[in-house]
Amino acid sequence: MPESATSSKLALLATLEDEPGDSGTASADAPEDLASQGDKDQGDKDRGDKDRADHDRVARPKKRSGSLALNLAVLTAGLGLLVVGFVAYLFGFTSVEQFHSQHALQEQLNGPAGLAALLGKTPPEGQAVAIVQIPSLGLRQVVVEGTNSEDLENGPGLLIGCAPPGTAGTVVMAGRRSTFGAPFAHLSALSKGDQIILTGALGKFTYVVTRSEIVRPGSPLPASPTTAARLTVVTSTPGVEATSLLVVTADLVGKPVASVPLTAAAVPPVNFGLAGDGAAMTPAILWGEGVLAVLLGAWYLIRRTRRTWLVYGLTVPDVVALALLCFANVAALLPA
Numbered sequence: 001m002p003e004s005a006t007s008s009k010l011a012l013l014a015t016l017e018d019e020p021g022d023s024g025t026a027s028a029d030a031p032e033d034l035a036s037q038g039d040k041d042q043g044d045k046d047r048g049d050k051d052r053a054d055h056d057r058v059a060r061p062k063k064r065s066g067s068l069a070l071n072l073a074v075l076t077a078g079l080g081l082l083v084v085g086f087v088a089y090l091f092g093f094t095s096v097e098q099f100h101s102q103h104a105l106q107e108q109l110n111g112p113a114g115l116a117a118l119l120g121k122t123p124p125e126g127q128a129v130a131i132v133q134i135p136s137l138g139l140r141q142v143v144v145e146g147t148n149s150e151d152l153e154n155g156p157g158l159l160i161g162c163a164p165p166g167t168a169g170t171v172v173m174a175g176r177r178s179t180f181g182a183p184f185a186h187l188s189a190l191s192k193g194d195q196i197i198l199t200g201a202l203g204k205f206t207y208v209v210t211r212s213e214i215v216r217p218g219s220p221l222p223a224s225p226t227t228a229a230r231l232t233v234v235t236s237t238p239g240v241e242a243t244s245l246l247v248v249t250a251d252l253v254g255k256p257v258a259s260v261p262l263t264a265a266a267v268p269p270v271n272f273g274l275a276g277d278g279a280a281m282t283p284a285i286l287w288g289e290g291v292l293a294v295l296l297g298a299w300y301l302i303r304r305t306r307r308t309w310l311v312y313g314l315t316v317p318d319v320v321a322l323a324l325l326c327f328a329n330v331a332a333l334l335p336a
Helices: 002-110 279-303 309-331
Strands: 128-134 137-145 170-175 197-202 201-213 229-237 245-252
Touching: 002 128, 002 137, 137 309, 197 229, 279 309
Parallel strands: 170 229
Antiparallel strands: 128 137, 128 197, 197 201, 201 245, 229 245
16 A cells, blocks of 8 residues: 555646646747747738838839939920920011111101111211112012111111212112011012112112122122112022022112212122121020020929929020010021
8 A cells, every 4th residue: 555655646746747747838939929020011011111122223224214214205395395486586576676676777768867868978877878669579678777687677778888879889688588577588570670779868760680690609799880870689598508699780770869969988898688687696606505594494393383384484484585586586596
């Protein structure tokens, strides 16, 4: 009995010792499992962040590339619109300007400073000095004093220092073949015997066309003095040969009248506006920079405010006004 009881007690104690040991092992393993699960979740999160970062790095260049392409497209479209606008100005709006200039010059002739008031005086450059009519072309224009590029924007011009209309000597008149009303656009259609009528301070005189010729670059200009009463009308040649001159010569019908001595005036070199007005370069650049500044400002406001139509409404009038000023100076740079 004692041995049996002792054996039972030893077996019971062994069982009790094993149960706490198993429980302790389970308790020790549980934190390890939780830490392993936490490490796994953190790894998944890190991999997700890395994938998103990789995606952003791949996506951003595409976005920048798309923005660059859009900006280039807008810039190209803007430059194209400026070119189209300048062509429209040159061959459309300038005719409107010349029409208003002709109206103002006609009003000048109807006032106290009419043709009769010019007798014996040297008119200021750009002032109305005569009226030219070509019946076969249906042309009637007020003629100004001077033949540089700016003078010919208002109408045909008499070469400064040439003989007055109706007198012995050569009357030289130049005009534009294209742009600013193109008064001499059809001068090449004149034939021998056609009439050109000039009305100046000394009266109304008729000239009859005798010949028409083309003067190439480097050839003597058709403005040499002569004792005959002659009219020389000059414009550029049709087509792309803008540096060549179309010259129509006409002789006075009847006897010339005596020329009234003019007040002393400096006679500049012969100028038919073939070189344009170099003084217009600086204003053209400045007004062009103004157009660019307004466009950049509009682009910035659109990106900042997203009020596209409001920005357009505020900036379009400024762009149009500045562009017209720029176009006017660029046109002055071109040969007349």
